[in-house]
Amino acid sequence: MKKITLLILLSFLTIGFSLQAQIKDDFKPSTKNQPGQEYPQVNSQGYARFKIFAPAADSVRVSLGLGGRGGTKLEKTEDGYWMGTTEGPMDEGFHYYNVNIDGGKFNDPGAKNYYGSIRWESGIEIPAHDADFYALKNVPHGFVQQILFPSPSTNTSRRAFVYTPPGYEKGDKQYPVLYLQHGWGEDETAWSNQGHANLIMDNLIAEGKIDPFIIVMTYGMTNELKWGHLHEFKIEPFQTVLIDELIPYVDSHFRTKANSANRAMAGLSMGGFETRMVTMNRPDVFDYWGLLSGGVYKPEDIKTKSDVKSIFISTGSKERPVEVKAAVDALNEAGIKAIAYVSPDTAHEFLTWRRSLYQMAPLLFK
Template sequence: MKQYSLIFVFLWTFSSTFCFSQTESSSIKEDFKPSITNQPGKEFPQVNSQGYARFRIEAPQADSVRVSLGLGGRGGTKLTKNEDGVWTGTTEGPMDEGFHYYHLTVDGGTFNDPGSKNYYGSTRWESGIEIPAHDQDFYALKNVPHGHVQQVLFPSPSTGTSRRAFVYTPPGYGKDASKRYPVLYLQHGWGEDETAWSNQGHANLIMDNLIAEGKVEPFIIVMTYGMTNEVKFGGLRDFKVDAFQTVLVDELVPYVDENFRTLADQKHRAMGGLSMGGMETHSITLNKPEVFSRYALLSGGIYTPEELKDSTKPDLIFISAGSKENPDRVTKAVSALKEAGFNAVSYVSEGTAHEFQTWRRSLYELAPILFSNK
């Protein structure tokens, strides 16, 4: 993988940072409700029907409080202190639908919002806020049969330790001991970990709902940590995929095939990922085409016919991005792949950037066709 491609992806990541001020507007609807990502019983932060977010922090001894939104946390909403020592503020403009990381900057120090649940992103546990989306039904918690997300610890001789993965098994997995399933190895982005796709992405709920609606044949999803060599932002050109490739291909895949009822062949094995996970997917699938037959890059670069011409031909290539990212690059790449005879599909998430709503929608579009024979 070319280094500039990896750096480019992370520039997308930080381009979605939000910069708002405390300015209130008479056009803001006062229909604010607590975010669904709040701690139990906490009233703030709140969101309204237009996508504005409002914050309330009790810090009577503080001189300055700011809410930094988005990966990277630059800029943000400056809060105003009242006579009781309570700081409040509302974003100047509406935010994109879906999930966003944020944290507090109090007198120059970085803290999480005690009103919000925490999510691992930006290489730390960040606060999170959910802006209601018009299409949120596809990842909503519904009264349907649910699969299971379980933690596994698998031996990793190459790193000298046991490593963690989360495995989604679909509803009914435990009922028929003779049934075997395809597997998707699904990777997180830079600064996140193996909890991201379940906690922030709701991958399990997306699958549960699709299966309940009869839109997808059930498959297993495996999510593991993709940073085997720790690289901080700014040093990404030093990241090499080799160590993680060994963990994934030589250690995790055999473990999953041995401990779960998989269809343990290349035809029924896929790899995909968002952002950095897409770049890892790009490299590993090119290096190991005999292991995976279906590839998915979610805001994670593209494939070209030239780099695939000497490889085993994949059964599916899926490439996606948000409309605020680089949709033309995605659609042009897929057109070129189709012209070269590849089964390639593009998807553009309307109105979103380098963020989880793009990737939730991408998984929703990908899952029904991933292992389809149609």
């Protein structure tokens, strides 16, 4: 019996050492780190490693599911730091996270912050094999500017960010407009900061893959509802802000082609839910519709086929690809032009949505 027990113990130790040995020691600082900060780090396999200074802490854990099973537990070192590596590789692309120290939620001082989960969260980037399409390159760049527009319906001024393509400021050309919505817990900064929408557009334009257009990003008024109560969301207040206040402001302050044929609406996750409701309520405003991990349309949702020129529906392969493909097939069979896109090896995360924008943009305004 002792011999069997010893053999089992040795087997577990061997497996443990084997798994540890398989993690390549080629860790480098994440591209989302604060200037000069070495941690967090990522390696070529997609593992993430964290180092937090908390000399008086009793426990430190990196939260939001990094590595699975409730997060990554860090171990204390002799110099007051806590270190740990995710149990497994993470999906490529951007991820939010926070640090739990003795039950309290904090941001990692080594990482930059991004607005998500209704707070400024730490961010980490796992290098993607196809990152070239959203990379910062030596090409002409557009501008992302903040605008404040009057909103009588909410009795305040509201904020939006507007991407104008390279050369906009020098000419008199008019442009189509995509109204692009963020997800729940995020705000109007998400598509530029986490999504790199401006870089995706710059690169597509430089490669001649799209005709330039404007992107408008505003807060979708979604975060007043707590997670688990999103079904209680009412679209009417945001729909009024978007259609009656923001769009007229954009059309009067930017050189837009101010008609439905040159106007699109799309959104990720909760922003897709908003897009679906607004486009169904007001199909006269937008000719191009996009749901990015944000549900599907059914043929019966479309009152008149002439209301929409094209529908784009996307998802990550770890989400609901079968549902998306079936929905698009049904739309096409009903004579409604629709395109499905499935992001490989991603879930409900920003690489899915970066790829979705990259695939959707060339299909707009054709």
